[in-house]
Amino acid sequence: MPDYTLREVQQQVDIWVQEVGKGYWSPHEMLARMVEEVGETARLINHLYGPKKKKESEPTQELAGEIADIMFALVCLANSQGIDLQEAFEVMMAKYTTRDKERYKSHTEN
Amino acid sequence: MPDYTLREVQQQVDIWVQEVGKGYWSPHEMLARMVEEVGETARLINHLYGPKKKKESEPTQELAGEIADIMFALVCLANSQGIDLQEAFEVMMAKYTTRDKERYKSHTEN
């Protein structure tokens, strides 16, 4: 399968939501879903790297599944608000890079 | 600028983390960062769509920024654990689609 671009990811999620999910939820409902998925990731991180460490045959695969679930919720929120992830990503990377350069110039850390 | 694939997104974040961020944090630290960003998104959603509704000149742009910040934290977590988002996305979409078909067949909802 060819590599997906961010825009293709958004399109595929949109098709799924329209055809299977019967439309987007409200922003608050999508946020709650994202929080649920982040919570499952938190649980897994405590299991894998925390106080209740347990052997996992496929830790990466399980974590990959949780991360994909968060990504899905995130893409739903973006789609429903007409947000283009490609553009948002570019703006963010430019901001992070500029912020960092300023930080080194001034030798201050916030 | 050409459209990024998920793999190019992961590469760009990796370059940033190695060169600017001085390496990946621990899973718990990256989780905490993601929770911080989800919290800022929650705050914004309450401002835009909740009890403290306020006029925003550029609501979509601000929300796009928060979503990109979550995406960055998510990609960092994936990168640090050697997780390929393209593959994770494919597995997830296949799972969601199969689960849904089963659901319709059995007419049960969980």
Place this chain on the structure above:
Amino acid sequence: MPDYTLREVQQQVDIWVQEVGKGYWSPHEMLARMVEEVGETARLINHLYGPKKKKESEPTQELAGEIADIMFALVCLANSQGIDLQEAFEVMMAKYTTRDKERYKSHTEN
């Protein structure tokens, strides 16, 4: 049973953690646990009040359980850092009340 004070709640949790839980986790691990519990609450709120509304025989009881789980994680974090909830509560209520008075005086909303 007599009503518990916040300090008695902290003592009871401390006894449980020392005797049963074998000591406090690190701040990041306790945060991850709290995030897990908030995630379960988010899931329940979507089930009870969201897009996937379902009939619940005892919705309040289930939500009470989730809220208590968050409270437990919160008290663990406070205990481990030597934080007195009674004092923290007083400071917070004073802050909220003062902030509100100022808000009404200036007729501005932030």
Place this chain on the structure above:
Amino acid sequence: MPDYTLREVQQQVDIWVQEVGKGYWSPHEMLARMVEEVGETARLINHLYGPKKKKESEPTQELAGEIADIMFALVCLANSQGIDLQEAFEVMMAKYTTRDKERYKSHTEN
């Protein structure tokens, strides 16, 4: 000031919400507020104990403030749903203690 019981904490928050806050928000809005506060706590924990460690003159006081903010959001959610924290706490402690005894009997860990 005398020690507050959980029920007095719920009453004080209720008075504040009715008089100052102009009533309870929806469950999803209160959840979003709680997520915002958990996010601020996550940020502080990364600052105090994480990769961006910084000297704090009063780390405990700042963390106490964040924990109190989460507690406030949690009490709001409980109040709005008619949940009695004293009872929820008792049920939870009984459950945790029983679960633990079973765990030791069977020498299994989940």
